[in-house]
Amino acid sequence: MAYDVGTVRRSFPALAQGAAHFDGPGGSQVPAVVADAVRETLCSAISNRGTVTAAERRAADVVVSARQAAADLLGATPAGVVFGRSMTQLTYDLARTLAKDWGPGDEVVVTRLDHDANIRPWVQAAKAVGATVRWVDFDPATGVLAAAAVAAVLGPRTRLVAVTAASNLLGTRPDVPAITALVHEAGALAYVDGVHLTPHTPVDVAALGADFYACSPYKFLGPHLGLVAADPALLETLRPDKLAPSSDAVPERFELGTLPYELLAGTTAAIGFLAGLVPGDGDTRTRLTRSLSAMEEHEAAMARRLEDGLRQIPGTTLHGAPERHRTPTVLFSVDGVAPREVYVALGKRGVNAPAGHFYALECARLLGLGEIGAVRAGVAPYTDQSDVDRLLAGVAEIART
Known part of the structure; x- marks a missing residue:
């Protein structure tokens, strides 16, 4: 059975509050069973x-x-x-x-x-x-x-x-x-x-x-x-x-x-x-491997949609090499707009994508981002296309200002 993000999302009470959460790398939302x-x-x-x-x-x-x-x-x-x-x-x-x-x-x-x-x-x-x-x-x-x-x-x-x-x-x-x-x-x-x-x-x-x-x-x-x-x-x-x-x-x-x-x-x-994200038989380890593999495919698709969309927004820079083997985490900057300002502006639009170095201080310094860092958008198991499109629309509007 394919990964059903709609069913997954209904398990997360926090999503009913309306925000698109790209802050999972700092701490994910939790399903009701937890x-x-x-x-x-x-x-x-x-x-x-x-x-x-x-x-x-x-x-x-x-x-x-x-x-x-x-x-x-x-x-x-x-x-x-x-x-x-x-x-x-x-x-x-x-x-x-x-x-x-x-x-x-x-x-x-x-x-x-x-x-x-x-x-x-x-x-x-x-x-x-x-x-x-x-x-x-x-x-x-x-x-x-x-x-x-x-x-x-x-x-x-x-x-x-x-x-x-x-x-x-x-x-x-x-x-x-x-x-x-x-x-x-x-x-x-x-x-x-x-x-x-x-x-x-x-x-x-x-x-x-x-x-x-x-x-x-x-x-x-x-x-x-x-x-x-x-x-x-x-x-x-x-x-x-x-x-x-x-x-x-x-x-x-x-x-x-x-x-x-x-x-x-x-x-x-x-x-x-996590083991039950995709229904099926087997012991817990088997079910986890099957479910997480399907989840990984879903997250990768959402990350590609996000990266492709950001590349099309003039003045937006993606850090690192998105095409390489990586998690669905995207670090980006908007020319002429401080990362925190992008973060705040997205937050006002109901999109949670924080900015900073996220305690990867040495990494940010080597990238030339210093103490300020950049905006980080992390895809999670509950991320869907509407979340990604909301983030892209927000970044596009911010980049035009």
């Missing part, structure tokens, strides 16, 4: 996890279900799924933990294509222990981060390479499997930021070669929290700072304090919703 799952969990008897009372067992079931759902989404192992406040918080925690084994002469690699959440934690952790940071640039003309550019900075003392699976600013998708293969040949670990990739395509952590894969449910129709998937055997080798009475088991040793059960329930519901 809100229902959060509410039901908050309204149910629940307590800290245990096996004695019904409230304890309910909490335990919520956590187990969420780990399994995340593993199904990512092709990972449930026992290696770590939940936390955000991808940023988890990355800081893991950077500090890994840095315990680094010292002067060791090297950490970061790229200028990345969101700052996959740069600054590593830069700061390396500085704290006297390790060296190696930077990798992408090609600003195309937005491409070449595997060869990463290979050029690898050495015998490389301990970790942090790389994005997709740029949240340009949508560029580096060849992560090629990069991680080089990283592993150098004897280092690969920390992959999948926050922007995960909402747009089926993900297989093993195929990507990620030792750590970080993402954020609120970017793929879920609540606000983060998660990292890793091999449980790798996690067993790490000793994070934690409270003495807290569990030393993996993955619990990385989860500080009581987990937000309602948000975990919402995450499970979001992944279940």
Whole structure:
């Protein structure tokens, strides 16, 4: 069965308010089933996890279900799924933990294509222990981060390479499997930021070669929290700072304090919703792959319509190389109009397409956009042709002023 965006849209209460949402890269709208799952969990008897009372067992079931759902989404192992406040918080925690084994002469690699959440934690952790940071640039003309550019900075003392699976600013998708293969040949670990990739395509952590894969449910129709998937055997080798009475088991040793059960329930519901975008039989992983593949085709069609339309508007510049393998995220500027002014003007027309550098600060600087950035329009599962046409009409009107 083909992807039915009309049916999908009816599942999102927020869309009834009338705005065309292109702000998904910063946080997607949520379907009703996610809100229902959060509410039901908050309204149910629940307590800290245990096996004695019904409230304890309910909490335990919520956590187990969420780990399994995340593993199904990512092709990972449930026992290696770590939940936390955000991808940023988890990355800081893991950077500090890994840095315990680094010292002067060791090297950490970061790229200028990345969101700052996959740069600054590593830069700061390396500085704290006297390790060296190696930077990798992408090609600003195309937005491409070449595997060869990463290979050029690898050495015998490389301990970790942090790389994005997709740029949240340009949508560029580096060849992560090629990069991680080089990283592993150098004897280092690969920390992959999948926050922007995960909402747009089926993900297989093993195929990507990620030792750590970080993402954020609120970017793929879920609540606000983060998660990292890793091999449980790798996690067993790490000793994070934690409270003495807290569990030393993996993955619990990385989860500080009581987990937000309602948000975990919402995450499970979001992944279940994604699995059902296209009806069909099979286990959850099979249904997710089928549904997300169909969704990816729909989003790509909407992105092509958007890009083609923007190219036809005089004075509009698209950044990066739209024809390359990328997510349905478009970064553009309008000549003579500040990005924020475009953002505000579109907002008045009921089109939500924000402007800035979106924490991809190094990326924006290398593109020559500085601190101001540009306008970002991200296609989501609920984006339809009328949304795209509204954005194009708004940009055309703004460009004529």
